[in-house]
Amino acid sequence: MADVPFGFSAGDDPERDKRKNDPGAGGDPFSGFPGGGEFDMSQLGQIFSKLGEMFSGAGTAMAGGKSTGPVNYDLARQLAASSIGFVAPVPEATTTALADAVRLAETWLDGATALPAGSTRTVAWTPTDWIDNTLETWKRLCDPVAEQISTVWASALPEEAKAMAGPLLAMMSQMGGMAFGSQLGQALGKLSREVLTSTDIGLPLGPRGVAALMPEAIEAFADGLEQPRSEIVTFLAAREAAHHRLFSHVPWLSAQLLTTVEAFAKGTKIDMSGIEEFAQGFDPSALTDPSQLEQLLNQGIFEPKTTPEQTAALERLETLLALIEGWVQTVVADALGDRIPGTSALSETLRRRRATGGPAEQTFATLVGLELRPRKMREAAQLWDKLTQAVGSDARDAVWQHPDLLPSASDLDEPAAFIDRVIGGDTSDLDSAIEQALEEARDNERGEDGPASPQ
Incomplete structure (x- = not known):
């Protein structure tokens, strides 16, 4: 996979800024066309026509199916599916054993959390099953970013260029969807053999209430460990069940995760240096070979750049993921700690797996520029553990009633003040959020009814 996430630049380019401020250094983004200097619309039309022919031909060859939307x-x-190849069905005995492990884990979890069981059935997935059952969620995660990327560069083109481009803009969007789809397919094919459960990356990828474990990946994971396989399976079943308790009984949580991804996408801004460099060095004759099309797209001609809005959204996502993973680790440790001696070691193994950027984190970073790496997972687990000791599991889990009651990123570094607020029953954050929502509702009503008449 590429080191730089798909569609995102690596950062600021001092040389680019120098070129923009120096008219003699190619500041005109179209100065590289034959003839140089002045922008020749007729030459742009010839280039668009040539590109249109190539995109049309390559699109027919690459489609392999209908394309709807940005991916x-x-x-x-x-x-x-092609990268996975043939997979044998999961034996019925394996499915039964996994269901028994989840059932046992649910019983133990009942004594460790106030949140009731969230899974209604247990399944054993093959890699192909994982693809089929999580693709809808991947669409919700990828579409906002892919759509923004596919439209933001077009909106940045000069009006003259838009008028000349005509159908080419739609063709290029289609080709972008193919490039993104190709990358997504390759990444998910690899990821489907790596994940251990449906919630392995901290997101509810599968259907609600379905506890899903991956026997093939679990077997590979267990090979490098010294703990008995039965304990490893029960530990992973408890983690899956704990995640489902959270996602099923904290109704705002799933939506909050997806909203944060969408906020990241909406913060995308076009990096005009891609258009500048493309215009300055573009040679239409180089496109006579359709095989160069994918290489052209992968060069990131129209690259957005990370913005402050995206940085803020990323921090919110990292904090929320850390809180989820930290809570699951705390609850599972409480439920299994006295029953399975290897619980602590297994928790640390998974924490390191996530912290070092496992395949799931790398996949998502490559696809949409977001890293699903909860950098403060250890701090979050310590906060939940201390809070449990201070107020008990019921009051701890009541913090999930509203997003404004959750610890902030700064609370993870200094948990004492947050614990004091919970002990004191401080709901000022929630009261403030409710008041703000009411004020916004009143503003909307005034906007719909028009200005208030004078008294």
């Missing part, structure tokens, strides 16, 4: 998911599904 060609048919292509992604086909490539993922």
Whole structure:
């Protein structure tokens, strides 16, 4: 996978800024066209025509299925299935054993958390099953970023260029969807053999209430460990069940995660240096070979750059993921600690797996520029543990009633003040959020009814 996330630049370019401020250094983004200097619309039209021919031909060859939206998911599904190859069905005995492990874990979890069981059935997935059952969620995660990327560069083009481009803009969006779909398919094919459960990356990827474990990946994971396989399976079953308790009984949580991803996407801004460099060095004759099309797209001609809005959204996502993972670790340790001696070691193994940037984190970073790496997971687990000791599991879990009651990123570094607020029953954050919501509702009503008439 590429080191730089798909569609995102690596950062600021001092040389680019120098070129922009120096008219003699190619400040005109179209100065590289034949003839130089002045922007020749007729030459742009010839280039668009040539590109249109190439995109049309390559699109016919690459589609492999219909494309709707900013990502060609048919292509992604086909490539993922192709990379997986043949997989044998999970034996019924394995499915039964996993269901028994989840049932046992649920019983133990009942004594460690006030949140009731969230899973209604247990399944054993093959890699192909994982693709089929999580693709809808991947669409919700990838579409906002892919759509923003596919439209933001077009909106940055000069009006003259838009008028000349005509159908080419739609063609390029289609080709972008193919490129994104191709990358998604390859990544998900690899990821489907790595994940251990449906919630392994901290997101509710599968259907609600379905506890899903991956026997093939669990077997590979257990090979490098000294603990008995039965304990490893029960530990992973408890983590899956704990995640489902949180996602099923904290109704705002799933939506908050997806909203944060969308906020990241909406913060995307175009990096005009991609258009500048493309215009300055573009040679239409180089496009006579369709095989160069994918290489052209992968060069990131129209690259957005990370913005302060995206940085803020990323921090919110990292904090929320850390809180989820820290809570699960705390609850599972309480439920299993006295029953399975290896619980602490297994928790540390998974924490390191996430902290070092496992395949799941790398996949998501490559696809949409977001890292699903909860950098403060250890701090979050310590906060939940201390809070449990201070107020008990019921009051601890009541913190999930509203997002404004959750610890902030700064609370993870200094948990004492947050614990004091919970002990004191401080709900000022929640009261403030409710008041703000009411004020916004009143503003909306005034806006719909028009200005208030004078008394």
